[in-house]
Amino acid sequence: MTNAALPLSAPGTPAARPVRRRFGWGWLGIVPFLLFAFLFLIAPTAYLVVGSFQNAKGALTLENFQQLFSPAIIATYGNSIEISLVTALAGGIFGFLLAYAVISGGLPGILRSALMTFSGVASNFAGVPLALAFIFTLGRVGLFTIFMRTVLGVDLYAGDFSLYTKLGLEIVYLYFQFPLMVLIIAPAIDGLKKDWREAAENMGASSFQYWRHVALPILMPSLLGTMILLFGNSFGAQATAYQLTGGFIDIVTIAISRQMRGDVLYDPNLGYALAMGMVVIMAISITAYSLLQRRSERWLK
Amino acid sequence: MRTERSTFRLASLGAAVALLFAACSAGATTAPSVASSVAAPSTAPASAASSAPAPSTDAMAALVTAAQAEGNLTTIALPHNWCDYGDLLTGFTAKYGIKINELNPDGGSGDEIAAIKANKGSTGPQAPDVIDVGLSFGPQAKTDALIQPYKVSTWDSIPATAKDPDGYWYGDYYGVLAFEVNTAVVTNVPKDWSDLLNAEYKGKVALAGDPTVSNQAISAVWAAGIATGGSLDNAQPGLTYFKQLKDAGNLVPVIGKTATVASGETPIRIAWTYNALSDKDSLAGNPPITVTVPTSGRFGGMYVQAISAFAPHPNAAKLWMEYLYSDAGQNLWLKGYCNPIRYDDMVKRGVVDPAAQAKLPDTTGAVLPTLDQITAATKVITTGWPTVVGATIK
Amino acid sequence: MKYAARIGWWLVFIIGVLYFFIPLYGTLDFSLKSKPFLSAYTAILNDSQFVSTLTYSFVAGILTIIVSVLIIVPTAFWVRLKYPGLRPIIEFITLLPFVIPPIILVFGLDNTYGHQPLALTNSDNGLNVLLVAAYVILSFPYMYRAVDTGLRAIDIQSLTEASQSLGAGWIRILWQVILPNLRTSLLSGAFLTLAIVVGEFTIATFLSRPAFAPFLGLVGDERPYEQAALALVSFGITWVAMILIAVIGRNSRSRIRVTVG
Numbered sequence: 001m002t003n004a005a006l007p008l009s010a011p012g013t014p015a016a017r018p019v020r021r022r023f024g025w026g027w028l029g030i031v032p033f034l035l036f037a038f039l040f041l042i043a044p045t046a047y048l049v050v051g052s053f054q055n056a057k058g059a060l061t062l063e064n065f066q067q068l069f070s071p072a073i074i075a076t077y078g079n080s081i082e083i084s085l086v087t088a089l090a091g092g093i094f095g096f097l098l099a100y101a102v103i104s105g106g107l108p109g110i111l112r113s114a115l116m117t118f119s120g121v122a123s124n125f126a127g128v129p130l131a132l133a134f135i136f137t138l139g140r141v142g143l144f145t146i147f148m149r150t151v152l153g154v155d156l157y158a159g160d161f162s163l164y165t166k167l168g169l170e171i172v173y174l175y176f177q178f179p180l181m182v183l184i185i186a187p188a189i190d191g192l193k194k195d196w197r198e199a200a201e202n203m204g205a206s207s208f209q210y211w212r213h214v215a216l217p218i219l220m221p222s223l224l225g226t227m228i229l230l231f232g233n234s235f236g237a238q239a240t241a242y243q244l245t246g247g248f249i250d251i252v253t254i255a256i257s258r259q260m261r262g263d264v265l266y267d268p269n270l271g272y273a274l275a276m277g278m279v280v281i282m283a284i285s286i287t288a289y290s291l292l293q294r295r296s297e298r299w300l301k
Numbered sequence: 302m303r304t305e306r307s308t309f310r311l312a313s314l315g316a317a318v319a320l321l322f323a324a325c326s327a328g329a330t331t332a333p334s335v336a337s338s339v340a341a342p343s344t345a346p347a348s349a350a351s352s353a354p355a356p357s358t359d360a361m362a363a364l365v366t367a368a369q370a371e372g373n374l375t376t377i378a379l380p381h382n383w384c385d386y387g388d389l390l391t392g393f394t395a396k397y398g399i400k401i402n403e404l405n406p407d408g409g410s411g412d413e414i415a416a417i418k419a420n421k422g423s424t425g426p427q428a429p430d431v432i433d434v435g436l437s438f439g440p441q442a443k444t445d446a447l448i449q450p451y452k453v454s455t456w457d458s459i460p461a462t463a464k465d466p467d468g469y470w471y472g473d474y475y476g477v478l479a480f481e482v483n484t485a486v487v488t489n490v491p492k493d494w495s496d497l498l499n500a501e502y503k504g505k506v507a508l509a510g511d512p513t514v515s516n517q518a519i520s521a522v523w524a525a526g527i528a529t530g531g532s533l534d535n536a537q538p539g540l541t542y543f544k545q546l547k548d549a550g551n552l553v554p555v556i557g558k559t560a561t562v563a564s565g566e567t568p569i570r571i572a573w574t575y576n577a578l579s580d581k582d583s584l585a586g587n588p589p590i591t592v593t594v595p596t597s598g599r600f601g602g603m604y605v606q607a608i609s610a611f612a613p614h615p616n617a618a619k620l621w622m623e624y625l626y627s628d629a630g631q632n633l634w635l636k637g638y639c640n641p642i643r644y645d646d647m648v649k650r651g652v653v654d655p656a657a658q659a660k661l662p663d664t665t666g667a668v669l670p671t672l673d674q675i676t677a678a679t680k681v682i683t684t685g686w687p688t689v690v691g692a693t694i695k
Numbered sequence: 696m697k698y699a700a701r702i703g704w705w706l707v708f709i710i711g712v713l714y715f716f717i718p719l720y721g722t723l724d725f726s727l728k729s730k731p732f733l734s735a736y737t738a739i740l741n742d743s744q745f746v747s748t749l750t751y752s753f754v755a756g757i758l759t760i761i762v763s764v765l766i767i768v769p770t771a772f773w774v775r776l777k778y779p780g781l782r783p784i785i786e787f788i789t790l791l792p793f794v795i796p797p798i799i800l801v802f803g804l805d806n807t808y809g810h811q812p813l814a815l816t817n818s819d820n821g822l823n824v825l826l827v828a829a830y831v832i833l834s835f836p837y838m839y840r841a842v843d844t845g846l847r848a849i850d851i852q853s854l855t856e857a858s859q860s861l862g863a864g865w866i867r868i869l870w871q872v873i874l875p876n877l878r879t880s881l882l883s884g885a886f887l888t889l890a891i892v893v894g895e896f897t898i899a900t901f902l903s904r905p906a907f908a909p910f911l912g913l914v915g916d917e918r919p920y921e922q923a924a925l926a927l928v929s930f931g932i933t934w935v936a937m938i939l940i941a942v943i944g945r946n947s948r949s950r951i952r953v954t955v956g
Contacts, residue, residue: 029773029865030781033766037788037835040828044803045795072687098711105704115711117937120886121930122715124894127908128915129722129926132560136923137721139566140504140553141486144717157504164554175718178711183883184840190879191848207700222844229840232793239896247511248554250687256796258514260415271799278794286790290783382917404903406913416901419805425817427805427903560919564725583917587730 052272064273076250077277083166083251084234087173091234092227094174095181096219103189116186119179126176127239134172134244138163169244173237177230184229188222221292228289232282252278361454364623365397367616374401374617377416377429378408382579384474385637392633393624399617402426409515410434417447417609430612431621435516437675439470439605448607451619453626458646462671463603473625474639475603477594477664478524481577483568485588491569493596494528494542503550507557507567509576512543512690513683520602521571522682523670528598533670536678540689547690563588573602574662575638592662599667603642628652635661719930722923729920736924744910749893749929752907753936755823756892759830760885763838766831767884771842772873776851789835797897800829805901822902829898830891837887845880846873882944886937893933 055061067073102112125133137144140157148154162168192215200210216223238253247254252274259271368374374393381387390401404427405412413432420428434442442448443465450468463472480497482490487505491497497506510518523531526539546552555561557570559580565588570577574592581590606625608618624630631641635657647653670678729735739745774782792800804825808815815821851873858868874881899906907929915922 029769030778030785033770033785034788036766036828036831040804040825041788041791041795041800041832044807045791045800047803047806048795048799094707094711097707101704101707101711105707106701107704107708111708113938113941115708116883117886117934117941118715120883120890120937121933122890123887124890125926125930126894127896128558128912129922130718132558132725132923133718133722133926135555135561135566136564136725137718139561139564141565143721143724175715178714180837180887183887184837184844186883187841187845187848187877187879207697222847225840225844229790229836232790232836236793236796238796242511243556243558246508246554246556247513253796257798258511260411260796260798275794275796275799279791282790282794283787286783286787290786380913380916402903405900406909406916407900415802419802420809420816423805423809423814423816425809425814425822426819427816427822427901558915558919559917560725560915560922563728563919579917584919585730587728 048272048275051269052276054269056267056269064267064269065276067270068273068277072250073255073274076252076255077281079166079250080235080252081281083170083173084231086170087177087234088227088230090170091174091177091181091230092223095178095230096185096223098178099182099185100189103186104192115182119182121179123176123179123183126237128243130172130175131240131243134163134168134175138168138171164245164248166249169241169249172240172244173234176237177234180230180233181226184226185219185222188219192218224289224292228285231285235278235281361623364616364620368399368614368620369397371614371617372399373426373614374399374621375404375426375428375430375614376401376621377404377413377432378406378410379403379433380406382583383637384476384575384634384639385579388636389625389630389633392629393621396624397620399620404429410438414438414442414447417442417611421611423611424613428611428613429609430614430618432607432609433473433604434607436472436603436605436672437679439465439607440672442607443467443469447610449610449612449615451608451622453622455626455643458643459626460642460645463605463642470605470607471626472603472642473606474634474641475601475669476573476575476639477599477601477662477667478521478571479574479577479592479594479662481562481570481572481580482591482593483562483565483588484591486565486568490591490593491595492593494525494598497551497569498545498549499551500549502569504553505567506546506551506569506571507553507555507561509557509570509572511556512686516602517573517576518571519679519682520600522686523678524595524598524600526598527600527668528595533668533674534677536681537685539682540685543686543690559584562590574664578638578660578662594662594664594667599664601640601664601667601669603669632657640664719927722927726920726923726927729924735918735920736928738918738921739925739928744905745925748905748907748910749932751905752893752899753889755827755830755904755906756889758827759834759892760888762827763831763834763888764881764884767835767838767842768874768877768881769869771839771846772851772869775843775846776855786839789839792833793836797833797895798901800832801898801901804829816902822904826898826902826904826906829902830888830895833891833895833898834884834888837891838884841880841884841887842877845877849873849876878944882941885940885944889936889940890933893929 052064053060053062055063098115101107102115134142136142138156139145140162142163145156148156163171196214197210200214205213236253238257241249241251242254242257245254247258256271256274256278259267259274376390379386379390381390390403393399394401404416408416410432413429413434416427416429417432432442432448439448448469450465452468453471456464456468456471459471465471480491484490487502489501491499491502496502508518508521509515512518512522522539522543523536524539525542526536527533529538529542531538543552547554553567555567557567557572561567562570562580563584572580574594577590577592581592584590606622608615608622612618625634626643628643628647631643631647632652632654634641635644635654638661640661641647644653726735727733770785774785805816808821808825809817815825854872854876855868858872863872893907895906896908896912900909900912911922911925911929914925
């Protein structure tokens with residue numbers, strides 16, 4: 001049996017080999033990741049950064065970024081941020097409840113596997129099939145709409161509601177937000193040891209107190225982290241929104257694809273600048289999350 | 302125990318890799334892409350086309366040999382049900398034995414140009430050889446040095462207003478905007494643009510695309526404007542019309558697709574005749590579809606063909622063009638309900654396919670804009686749409 | 696558990712089920728409208744492209760999962776164990792795929808790998824490599840987050856030290872101690888990655904790969920009933936695949952719990 005490098009803690013520990021500096025080994029673990037990210041993410045998208053500072057002729061300019069501050073584009077970012085925040089919060093909360101229900105809520109174990117595997121599929125059911133599924137269900141002549149009208153006498157479309165609004169889009173987005181939350185928060189819920197709950201109850205804590213002082217603080221970093229993921233996921237969604245809103249609701253991803261593709265010649269450099277804007281927003285979210293997490297992680301090791 | 306599990310995993314990994322390679326080498330081609338927006342040729346063919354000269358046999362034979370030596374052709378954005386490209390693609394392969402690699406069926410004109418730019422210098426299967434794009438893209442691609450000139454043997458019978466004099470791009474077909482109506486839901490078929498504003502069509506009308514992006518949708522706005530006081534030089538009334546349509550609650554703010562027409566969600570869709578008619582065929586009465594060309598504001602859109610300047614298979618590309626512009630090729634477009642660009646010449650020579658011709662809807666009076674008019678109107682509509690019509694929906 | 700609480704959780708579950716299944720039922724209802732009845736489904740099953748594109752996407756998905764796990768697990772492990780300062784940078788990189796539109800990524804890949812000496816776009820195999828690489832990148836946000844959450848729930852410091860005191864090297868620690876404890880996380884990550892790959896449209900289209908999502912989009916253009924049927928069938932098949940992964944995962948080595956001190 002070979003001796004790996006041992007920390008020189010206990011006196012008298014025989015050192016079969018000279019101690020290797022851990023520093024050297026550690027980098028090997030991260031290098032594949034960095035290399036891979038560089039080769040297939042950073043290098044190919046470098047032109048995104050460069051292009052955002054150029055105009056159509058290739059000269060350096062800041063006018064793409066200046067355009068970002070026009071009222072129309074600010075409104076576009078506002079739409080994206082609003083939709084993403086709403087779906088991240090709603091998706092996070094209900095997704096968490098759903099996950100907790102099947103893991104620790106006293107439901108039969110098989111429902112957990114069913115939900116987990118279903119969530120795997122549903123988390124990526126997006127784009128045209130998802131939009132159509134909701135059109136078939138909640139559209140003006142959708143199954144559910146008609147059911148509500150004929151059976152329950154409630155006309156969903158009598159008032160302001162329509163599937164083709166921001167609210168409708170948010171409802172559709174939740175279809176992949178809930179499963180994402182469920183899948184990623186599951187290991188964290190697993191980590192909530194049963195003994196803690198029992199210990200709390202033995203000490204006379206009510207359910208509410210258990211949640212407030214034990215469970216939620218422990219789960220908070222994971223909850224917040226996953227909600228950031230949900231935020232990003234929603235922010236980057238495009239195909240679903242495009243089909244459902246037909247370009248009537250401006251969000252950043254649709255604005256970008258307009259500049260880059262479409263049947264009408266446009267301005268790809270502006271598209272790059274818009275994408276850079278997205279990067280900045282994600283960077284801000286991650287920073288906010290890191291700060292929050294550092295504070296709430298005090299409870300864990 | 303441990304070793305068995307690891308071996309099993311390794312074996313599965315090996316099997317997976319083997320499967321992947323097998324699947325790949327089983328000749329992969331993506332589905333054909335959607336043709337870009339339809340362009341409209343000018344109203345009357347300017348020159349009375351002389352009879353199409355028979356291609357010099359030697360030149361053609363040499364081209365065929367060279368093309369077959371290349372063995373492959375890469376097309377982009379050609380859905381099979383768009384102007385019957387399906388038959389054209391299979392026919393080409395059957396006739397010359399050249400395999401066709403079809404890219405990005407759903408793509409738009411912008412995608413095609415972007416694909417050429419992104420694959421400059423690549424000889425792989427992703428670099429497109431030929432493109433079929435909206436009229437406004439042709440001259441721009443020429444300026445950007447993305448296409449190369451080629452004059453097909455039937456060049457002279459293409460109307461002068463529908464081609465680049467230097468041979469860089471050339472019109473291929475056109476269609477006219479029509480109302481695609483699901484008659485199971487809408488029994489009283491609208492006859493004209495003004496009908497669409499009636500209360501009976503509340504929540505029933507949709508565009509086939511995004512008017513800030515899709516040529517089909519932009520043309521719809523323009524055409525509506527022409528019918529309500531605008532003209533080829535003034536597209537603004539189109540925006541006013543659609544604002545009215547939206548305020549009346551008749552416009553459904555969703556992209557109309559075959560599925561939404563069939564389900565009744567958007568029982569009236571404004572689309573090119575050939576798209577609507579092809580839907581009618583493929584739905585085969587389930588539900589029944591009627592395609593009507595509006596009585597006023599008849600508007601045509603033309604598309605153009607071009608060969609990429611960086612085509613990996615230039616001879617195959619040229620042969621493809623010869624095929625498309627031959628009488629047989631033009632008739633296949635006609636079969637797909639598109640008006641082929643050499644239509645008038647073929648009618649004169651009596652080589653038009655009568656069955657296909659009979660199925661074409663009456664489009665007399667359709668106007669076809671010039672390039673300058675398209676540029677101006679596009680700008681007006683795409684910039685005006687978000688503020689005038691789109692605005693913020695709750 | 697208190698009766699009221701349990702009812703509450705059942706209610707949550709039922710609401711979830713309703714929300715997920717009603718739209719699927721709407722799709723089913725539409726797909727059944729084809730005439731003759733069920734012709735949408737028979738047409739799919741007779742379509743050879745259905746099987747080939749779905750197989751292609753599945754195989755790509757499995758390869759993606761393997762590569763992604765091999766890259767992410769050591770990275771997340773080392774960041775947690777030794778380089779917590781690197782965490783924000785690594786997280787930022789893993790979240791970049793969210794904010795970089797796939798269309799930009801694909802054009803970038805075309806540009807970077809379209810010329811010599813790295814000409815990967817000139818051959819089918821090269822394009823396949825690019826596709827899997829792009830998908831691995833796309834899987835980063837989910838895989839990293841899942842693994843990170845899983846690592847947080849186990850005490851890797853103690854596990855590592857214990858293993859080291861037993862003489863294990865790093866590879867052994869990762870493979871035999873850490874990995875088995877990450878079963879739930881890896882399964883979630885694997886599910887998400889597989890679903891991403893099968894559902895991914897833009898990159899597959901622009902790399903002209905015969906994958907499933909482009910095929911699904913193409914079918915929809917002309918045959919709406921079949922597209923609806925196809926969406927459901929692929930949903931079902933992917934779900935079955937997930938269940939298989941879960942079952943295989945369960946059969947593997949059970950969790951090792953090391954309680955220290």
